[in-house]
Amino acid sequence: xxxKKNKSNIFNITTFTFVIIFLYIPILLxxxxxxxxxxxxxxxxxxxxxxxxxxxxxxxxxxxxxxTMLIAVLSTxxxxxxxxxxxxxxxxxxxxxxxxxxGLIFIPLIMPDILMGVSLALLFSFxxxxxxxxxxxxxxxxxxxxxxxxxxxxxxxxxxxxLIDAAMDxxxxxxxxxxxxxLPLLMPGxxxxxxxxxxxxxxxxxxxxxxxxxxxxxxxxxxxxAIRRGTITTINSLSTLMIGxxxxxxxxxxxxxxxxxxx
Amino acid sequence: MKSEEYLQKxxxxxxxxxxxxxxxxxxxxxxIPYIIIIIYSFLQTDIYDVxxxxxxxxxxxxxxxxxxxxxYLSFRLALISTIVCLLLGYPAAYLIARSSExxxxxxxxxxxxxxxxxxxxxxxxxxxxxxxxxxLNNLLIYFKFTESPLMLIRNDFAVILVMVYxxxxxxxxxxxxxxxxxxxxLLDAAMDxxxxxxxxxxxITLPLSKDGILAGSILVFIPALGAYIIPQxxxxxxxxxxxxxITYKIKNIPRNWPLASALSLILLLFISVLLVLFYFxxxxxxxxxxxxxxx
Numbered sequence: 001x002x003x004k005k006n007k008s009n010i011f012n013i014t015t016f017t018f019v020i021i022f023l024y025i026p027i028l029l030x031x032x033x034x035x036x037x038x039x040x041x042x043x044x045x046x047x048x049x050x051x052x053x054x055x056x057x058x059x060x061x062x063x064x065x066x067x068t069m070l071i072a073v074l075s076t077x078x079x080x081x082x083x084x085x086x087x088x089x090x091x092x093x094x095x096x097x098x099x100x101x102x103g104l105i106f107i108p109l110i111m112p113d114i115l116m117g118v119s120l121a122l123l124f125s126f127x128x129x130x131x132x133x134x135x136x137x138x139x140x141x142x143x144x145x146x147x148x149x150x151x152x153x154x155x156x157x158x159x160x161x162x163l164i165d166a167a168m169d170x171x172x173x174x175x176x177x178x179x180x181x182x183l184p185l186l187m188p189g190x191x192x193x194x195x196x197x198x199x200x201x202x203x204x205x206x207x208x209x210x211x212x213x214x215x216x217x218x219x220x221x222x223x224x225x226a227i228r229r230g231t232i233t234t235i236n237s238l239s240t241l242m243i244g245x246x247x248x249x250x251x252x253x254x255x256x257x258x259x260x261x262x263x
Numbered sequence: 264m265k266s267e268e269y270l271q272k273x274x275x276x277x278x279x280x281x282x283x284x285x286x287x288x289x290x291x292x293x294x295i296p297y298i299i300i301i302i303y304s305f306l307q308t309d310i311y312d313v314x315x316x317x318x319x320x321x322x323x324x325x326x327x328x329x330x331x332x333x334x335y336l337s338f339r340l341a342l343i344s345t346i347v348c349l350l351l352g353y354p355a356a357y358l359i360a361r362s363s364e365x366x367x368x369x370x371x372x373x374x375x376x377x378x379x380x381x382x383x384x385x386x387x388x389x390x391x392x393x394x395x396x397x398x399l400n401n402l403l404i405y406f407k408f409t410e411s412p413l414m415l416i417r418n419d420f421a422v423i424l425v426m427v428y429x430x431x432x433x434x435x436x437x438x439x440x441x442x443x444x445x446x447x448x449l450l451d452a453a454m455d456x457x458x459x460x461x462x463x464x465x466x467i468t469l470p471l472s473k474d475g476i477l478a479g480s481i482l483v484f485i486p487a488l489g490a491y492i493i494p495q496x497x498x499x500x501x502x503x504x505x506x507x508x509i510t511y512k513i514k515n516i517p518r519n520w521p522l523a524s525a526l527s528l529i530l531l532l533f534i535s536v537l538l539v540l541f542y543f544x545x546x547x548x549x550x551x552x553x554x555x556x557x558x
Contacts, residue, residue, distance in 0.1 A: 008460060009358075011354060012354045012355070012357055012358040013358060015351060015354035015355055015358075016354065016355045016358045016359075016370070018351070019351055019352075019355045019374075019431065019435075020373055020374075022351075022428065022431075023373075023374070023377045023428070023431065023432075024377065025392070026385065026388035026389050026391070026392045026428075027377060027380060027385065027388055029388065029391065029392055029398055030384070030387070030388040030391060033391065082284055082285045082288065083285075085281045085282075085284065085285065086281065086282050086284075086285040086286075088281055089277070089278040089279075089280075089281035089282035090278070090282070092274050092275065092277070092278045094271060094274070094275065095274075095275055095278040095279075095282075096275065097278070097279060097282060097286070098278075101282055101285075101286055104286065104289045104290070104293070104294070105285075105289070107293075108289070108293055110481065110485055110534075110538065111485075111531075111534070112485055112486050112488060112489025112490075112506075112530075112534070113486070113489065114489040114491055114506050114509060114510065114527075114530075115489060115527055115530065115531060116293070116296075118300065118509060118513055118523060118524075118527050119293075119296030119297055119299065119300050119527070120292065120296055121513060122296060122299045122300055122303055122520065122524070123292070123295065123296040123299055125312065126299050126303075138292060139292075141288070141292075142288070142289070142292040142293060145285055145288065145289070146289075149285070199379065202381075203381055203382055205382060205383055205492060206491060206492065209510075210510075210513065210514075219381075220381060220382070220383050223381070223383050223384065223387070224383050224492065224496075227383070227387055227390075227496065235387065236391075239381070239384040239387065239388070242380070242381050242384060243380045243381075243384070246376075246379040246380050246381070247376065247379075249379070250372075250375075250376065250379060
């Protein structure tokens with residue numbers, strides 16, 4: 001009996017270890033090779049920071065980084081506000097439009113990126129809107145809003161309505177109830193939604209690829225173009241920085257949550 | 264009584280007002296674009312744009328051998344990567360779910376971190392790893408497994424490998440959250456009653472994790488059907504996936520937007536059928552569970 005249990009456990013641990021190695025090896029190698037003093041990836045020619053220096057001199061990279069951040073911040077703000085408002089609307093269980101609305105929120109989540117990209121590209125060309133920053137922003141809000149609604153909704157589900165009754169009994173008015181009770185209690189959900197949409201926005205390639213014009217690049221679109229053109233030298237170091245940024249982001253968001261909400 | 268009705272009415276009005284901005288947004292930027300796709304698929308193509316002339320050209324072209332092959336390739340990719348993700352993901356998710364609270368969190372973070380690294384960069388890192396002058400080939404030559412570098416990239420195998428790599432967390436996370444909620448005392452009960460470990464797994468653990476398996480499979484299968492960038496970066500130009508064909512027809516000159524629209528619609532139709540099927544499977548499974556409960 002005991003040996004059998006161990007056997008299946010060993011199998012699970014082996015698979016898990018394999019999965020972890022599989023997930024990390026390419027990324028680790030990329031990081032190591034970003035310090036390689038060679039134009040080609042094949043051979044190791046010694047340690048260098050050269051390509052990191054080149055990176056900060058590259059105007060295209062700096063520009064597309066700024067664009068990525070601008071789009072991410074704006075789409076996070078818009079979709080979190082829309083998400084909060086919609087989640088509050090859906091709180092009403094007798095709301096007649098709820099079924100249609102929920103469907104409208106869920107379907108974009110499962111559709112492949114390419115379909116949303118194609119359909120938005122055709123929409124903008126049909127309306128003769130010039131592709132650029134605005135079209136990318138519209139597209140990002142469109143794919144982010146469903147995520148923020150769902151995250152905030154899941155927080156609302158555990159909401160203790162007795163608190164509102166208690167506040168009303170104590171003479172609080174509607175505005176006070178919203179700003180002093182509901183909003184602070186919803187804050188962790190709102191922040192989680194904002195973090196999620198921010199990550200989704202900076203990571204998106206496909207939809208941005210279809211909705212950005214020639215003059216407007218985000219970082220993922222720039223990186224893809226650089227890989228395609230074969231201008232590879234700075235890509236390793238850029239990737240390493242982006243991985244670092246992602247890690248930093250994870251730590252920070254955890255700290256924020258811990259600090260503010262003891263989560 | 265009357266005031267309660269009035270209050271409910273007011274509440275409903277509130278809900279309409281609050282949901283209006285998002286509803287309008289999604290109708291305009293999500294639903295209407297699909298209507299435009301439908302319209303465009305019935306128009307005539309131009310090198311840059313479309314001509315506003317009714318035509319069935321796109322639908323005549325769609326069923327050519329070339330495009331049917333692309334659909335087949337995408338379907339095969341989706342199926343194989345879903346199965347591989349499931350085979351690798353299930354034991355991993357099971358291990359996480361049954362670990363102690365502290366280890367559980369560490370393992371989950373380990374799975375999520377690569378997930379947060381940019382998608383394109385993860386694909387690119389495989390390109391470096393597998394390329395003819397890459398690390399894996401150097402190792403293979405060093406250890407005398409092969410004399411000249413192997414062509415590990417630019418083929419369908421590389422596409423499947425990277426697909427599994429990118430979408431594995433999408434399989435592990437829903438499986439984990441499903442297995443974690445499972446009542447493991449059922450397993451002990453079954454084994455007390457004389458079932459062996461394997462039998463207990465097939466009769467109890469597996470059926471109970473069906474929801475997680477379905478959710479994870481949808482999250483891998485559907486994006487894989489529309490894959491563009493993975494086959495573009497590590498696949499061969501001799502076997503084009505449907506995502507690549509659609510993107511080329513939209514972006515590269517000579518463009519063919521009606522054809523791209525028709526192909527997108529077929530993809531959409533296929534996915535819709537699949538989702539309806541999944542939905543009924545899910546419902547049926549729920550009914551079965553209720554029956555079991557009642558017995």
